Amino acid sequence: MSSFEASLEYAQGLDQTDILFPFRERFHFPQHEGRDVYYFCGNSLGLQPKMVSYLMQKELEDWAKHGVEGHFNAAMPWLSYHKFFAERLAKIVGAVKDEVVAMNTLTVNLHLLLLSFYRPQNGRYKILMEAGAFPSDQYAMETQVRMHGFDPYDAIIEIAPREGAHTIEESDILDAIAHAGDSLAVVIMGGVNYYTGQYFDINKITAAAHAVGAYAGFDLAHAVGNIPLHLHDWHVDFACWCSYKYLNSGPGGVGGVYVHEKYGNDPYFFRLAGWWGNEEKTRFKMQKGFIPQKGAASWQMSNAPVFNMVAHNASLDIFDKAGMKELQEKSRRLTGYLEFLLKKLTNLSFEIITPSDPEQRGCQLSMLFADRGREIFDTLTANGVIADWREPNVIRVAPVPLYNTFEDVYMLYEIMSSI
Structure with a gap:
């Protein structure tokens, strides 16, 4: 400096x-x-890409021109709209293309992922997270453990800064994971703490969680588009994020999900079923029996909210060009x-x-x-x-x-x- x-x-x-x-x-x-203005609030809501209005108008024109046939005949067919983001999202979070999907919003995705990865049994029921996490994450953890019949004060381990400090010592996180041992089901941290801006070492935390047999997941709301991520190489199990902060995709913009391919490609790994997560070849046969498609896309519930995704498309294009x-x-x-x-x-x-x-x-x-x-x-x-x-x-x-x-x-x- x-x-x-x-x-x-x-x-x-x-x-x-x-x-x-x-x-x-x-x-x-x-x-x-x-x-x-001097705009320093991209960690809360990113600015609007100028291309958004053009792309939105194109979708409106396709809707007017094609009606329902826009699912197949629009310039960017709505039936596969979520696929247009996969490669660019994968670059930003360091993943294989099939490990990511744009869908829903952040806390909805967090709950869906926890329903897959937080399945307490045989004394392994605890969740470890940072104290002072964003309130929505705190609420999600509290209700998830209550749903399984546990007391949050017992089932949730919160790691706080030491007395007089504002940020959390990395060694305290790793020691707490080791101490929890085989009682620990999931470690779920924010990649970057919303209040202090502290970035947690995702690679080390993931390795520590796996060493005691726990899953490692991350809320990347303040990390995605902000810090370099290598989720696949770090063997992170799952992650989710919003797109309206550093990804500049508009208020309430579509969220994103990462699921490591070893789970996404396992049809027997539990996930809640929805029509859009079903195998595409059999989707329109309208039959009973959920057959998950390959990858994170199998966690989808419903078809893509196209107009909600327009800004996401514009912003990811800018990220792709900038690098x-x-x-x-x-x-x-x-x-x-x-x-x-x-x-x-x-x-x-x-x-x-x-x-x-x-x-x-x-x-x-x-x-x-x-x-x-x-x-x-x-x-x-x-x-x-x-x-x-x-x-x-x-x-x-x-x-x-x-x-x-x-x-x-x-x-x-x-x-x-x-x-």
Whole structure:
């Protein structure tokens, strides 16, 4: 970080040599007093790709032109719409194409996967997760264990930061898994903690879970499109994510699922059955008897929500053109520059609670303020900065490499330095 400089000219110079800078033009920005806002909220809702309106209009035209025959005759036939995402999604999460599918929404998918992978028996009934996980994950775990007749206070192991710390020690996670031993059924962690921005070592956690005979699953809501993932090579059992954050697929956008091929290709591995998960060759015979199709697609319940998936299609095309390796390289430098500038601020009392090690974070930095947090957040908003407020006193900012610039980061610093 010592090589950085705190000047507008320096930031603009970095933008001039940034090969990803042109991708910014592919997105719509909210406006503030006649200019683009400084948008640092991609960890909550990504910006709209400009291509979305064109692609949406094409689908509307196909619906008008073909009616029900659009399932077969649309430019992108609706019958197989979910397949158009598989290869691009697989690149982003590091999977085999058949291991991923775009479907449903995040918590629906989490429950569907837990119904397959959390099947307690023979004293193996506990779930291990991080304390302070996103509330929806906490609710899901609580109701899953209750459904099987267990008390959440006994069946759920929560790993919390040590006293006085904000992030969780990796060794504490691994030790807790080993200690739970053969009572542990599933480890389910967030890939990146939504509040602190801490990235958990998915590879090590998966290996530790498998060492005691437990499944390893992950909620990748804040990880997908943010950090490099290699789910197949890490032997992760299952994962799910939303697409409206870093994947820029619109509010309530279609979720995604990963299931390792050893389960997806096993027709006897339990999953809830739905028409769209059935073997395609027999789907329209309308017969009894669920025959799962190959891969993660067999977890599908219903046909693809086409209009919901249009933005997903547009955004994944941008990711495919930009490349995750290039995005990760820029992300590290962009976030590093933001950290460098924030640490130069002396007029505000706050602590960055996101790990400073680039290996333990994505592009989010969380600032915990000693006081005046909400006042500072409101001042940023009044100056055209869109960030994210979290109780009790945290401002989250995420410089997203697809559309944020080094100048954006510098201007955030300038505005904060004037408060």
